[in-house]
Amino acid sequence: MKxxxxxxxxxxxxxxxxxxxxxxxELHLFYIxxxxxxxxxxxxxxxxxxxxxxxxxxxxxxxxxxxxxQEYWDNVMAYALRTVKNGLTPHPDMMCNKIIKFGFFxxxxxxxxxxxxxxxxxxxxxxxxxxxxxxxxxxxKDQTDFLAQISYEQLSHLMFPLGELDKSEVRQxxxxxxxxxxxxxxxQGICFLGKIDYSDFLARHLGEKEGPVIEIxxxxxxxxxxxxxxxxIGQRKGLGLSGGPWFVVKKNIRDNVVxxxxxxxxxxxxxxxIPLSEPNWITESPFAHKxxxxxxxxxxxxxTRHSPEFYSGKLINSDTDGMKIESDSDVQGIAPGQFxxxxxxxxxxxxxxxxxxxxxxxxxxxKKRIAEVALDNEKLNSNE
Numbered sequence: 001m002k003x004x005x006x007x008x009x010x011x012x013x014x015x016x017x018x019x020x021x022x023x024x025x026e027l028h029l030f031y032i033x034x035x036x037x038x039x040x041x042x043x044x045x046x047x048x049x050x051x052x053x054x055x056x057x058x059x060x061x062x063x064x065x066x067x068x069x070q071e072y073w074d075n076v077m078a079y080a081l082r083t084v085k086n087g088l089t090p091h092p093d094m095m096c097n098k099i100i101k102f103g104f105f106x107x108x109x110x111x112x113x114x115x116x117x118x119x120x121x122x123x124x125x126x127x128x129x130x131x132x133x134x135x136x137x138x139x140x141k142d143q144t145d146f147l148a149q150i151s152y153e154q155l156s157h158l159m160f161p162l163g164e165l166d167k168s169e170v171r172q173x174x175x176x177x178x179x180x181x182x183x184x185x186x187x188q189g190i191c192f193l194g195k196i197d198y199s200d201f202l203a204r205h206l207g208e209k210e211g212p213v214i215e216i217x218x219x220x221x222x223x224x225x226x227x228x229x230x231x232x233i234g235q236r237k238g239l240g241l242s243g244g245p246w247f248v249v250k251k252n253i254r255d256n257v258v259x260x261x262x263x264x265x266x267x268x269x270x271x272x273x274i275p276l277s278e279p280n281w282i283t284e285s286p287f288a289h290k291x292x293x294x295x296x297x298x299x300x301x302x303x304t305r306h307s308p309e310f311y312s313g314k315l316i317n318s319d320t321d322g323m324k325i326e327s328d329s330d331v332q333g334i335a336p337g338q339f340x341x342x343x344x345x346x347x348x349x350x351x352x353x354x355x356x357x358x359x360x361x362x363x364x365x366x367k368k369r370i371a372e373v374a375l376d377n378e379k380l381n382s383n384e
Contacts, residue, residue: 009048012119088337123163148353211256234333
């Protein structure tokens with residue numbers, strides 16, 4: 001086949017090139033440059049491109065660097081900043097895959113090839129004549145959660161050659177064939193930031209605004225923060241509070257208040273009901289239609305963050321309460337704005353994803369709690 005291969009300079013995509021070249025496919029290598037012209041979010045692009053050039057020369061393959069600077073800023077970066085400013089937790093890497101790699105790239109370059117291949121740890125399964133996004137052999141490296149916003153059309157044009165390999169096997173193969181990046185470290189962190197610290201990035205674009213840190217159980221002010229947008233639900237590190245551990249459990253955007261709770265075991269950090277909105281089903285909705293009757297409650301496995309661990313539960317679609325997950329066990333740090341990744345009960349297929357939202361009854365309780373805290377603070381200040 002004629003295949004466009006997205007390479008990054010890392011060992012994973014280099015092994016993809018080797019595998020596909022060995023199988024006799026006609027390959028064209030592409031590196032997507034997304035860092036801004038002002039140097040922000042360069043992702044060590046020069047070093048990456050140098051490594052990609054070495055790989056292309058080794059196999060005698062055409063290689064192009066394509067720029068999607070503005071598209072990345074207008075879509076992924078803008079989405080991340082907008083989401084954070086609204087007090088929610090974004091997932092920029094997921095949006096990069098959906099909008100940039102398999103969106104703009106496909107529309108402009110990928111469409112001219114039979115397939116587009118990447119170094120993602122994922123698989124594609126065919127069942128009953130339909131394609132499904134399937135989990136990778138390596139449960140630790142599995143990246144289906146980063147791909148859960150793509151469409152069926154996008155999936156149909158993709159290849160994931162590493163789906164049947166463990167990371168250790170990829171490294172071993174790279175060493176055996178003496179790839180120049182066989183021992184190069186994997187990239188870490190959010191893709192668009194490169195070497196930029198995430199807090200510095202937020203401060204640069206959203207500024208800082210001092211506000212109180214409130215212990216939610218007592219309503220007592222125990223510290224000061226730089227702005228609610230620097231914190232996410234479930235966060236433990238970087239709070240600067242003594243006597244911990246402390247966890248962020250709520251945020252009040254209007255009044256710039258961050259609520260925390262002491263101790264890992266506190267029930268305020270956990271929940272079993274996860275309200276959802278804006279679902280994206282890759283192949284088909286998990287709510288099967290049988291004999292004209294819609295099944296509004298289905299068994300699933302799911303994740304709420306990148307981890308090899310799954311939760312089990314039920315996905316429910318109610319006319320009155322909307323869509324939600326009822327988990328069989330407690331889920332820590334449920335962060336609105338993030339995505340719940342929905343899998344088949346046997347954890348082999350990634351069905352899609354939906355954004356974690358704030359249930360109406362929780363909003364009402366949160367507003368009541370804010371009023372109670374304000375009253376407590378008033379009393380506290382008068383005593384002082």
